[in-house]
Amino acid sequence: MPRSQRNDNFIDKSFTVMADLILKLLPTSYTAKQAFAYYRDGMSAQADGEYAEALANYEEALTLENDPRDRSFILYNMGLIYASNGDHDKALELYHQALELNPSMPQSLNNIAVIYHYLGEQAQEAGKSEEADSYFDKAADYWQRAIRLAPNNYIEAQNWLKTTGRAKLDAFF
Structure with missing residues (x-):
């Protein structure tokens, strides 16, 4: 049984019902719909801390998903799991x-920076x-690359760049 059919949480059930409706109404291929279902189940498993299950769902979504942008979000979420488990x-x-x-x-740029x-x-320690x-x-x-794309985000990073003298641009300060 797919994870999306096992949710006991009202919010998760509501999201699942809405997502299923959108999937049924969108004029998209069956494969794309399957990919989204696996991605959605991966996100649900990840939120519950079921990382092995989440990764399995994300892997399946990657085999089905063709859209580069959607694939990037699957890869990003997989990166979150590996980072949280210390596999930098x-x-x-x-x-x-x-x-x-x-x-x-x-x-993704921010998370790479966080790891470095x-x-x-x-x-240093x-x-x-x-x-x-070097790191x-x-x-x-x-x-800096992340801040250029999202100037109102990553305030702590902006402060760190400024206080350490590593800021190459003052455009975001």
Whole structure:
């Protein structure tokens, strides 16, 4: 039974009913509708912390989905799972794949920056200042790109860029 048919939560049930109605009414292919159903079930599983189930649904959605923009959001959500489980290399790979399909995705840019910043902090704590600076510079680059796309977002990143002197543009301050 698909996850969307197992939801006990009123809001989830309401969303599922609306999504099913939209899917039935949209003039789209059966494959695209299936891809969306797997994506929706993946998001539901992810929200419940059922990461293995979410990844399985996202993988199935990727096999069915042809639209690059939609594929980018599937890859992005997969990246979130890997990042939350500490697999930064896999998360970075997925975020980069999402950006290849959808370069106007500030949330992927932000999450890449967050990982690089975290790795910089880890290197700094280990006394590897050159490695830390390299990671911090990468984080700054990705945060600046994200801020260019979404100037009203990532306020903490904007402040970090400014206070660390890593801001190359003052356009967003």
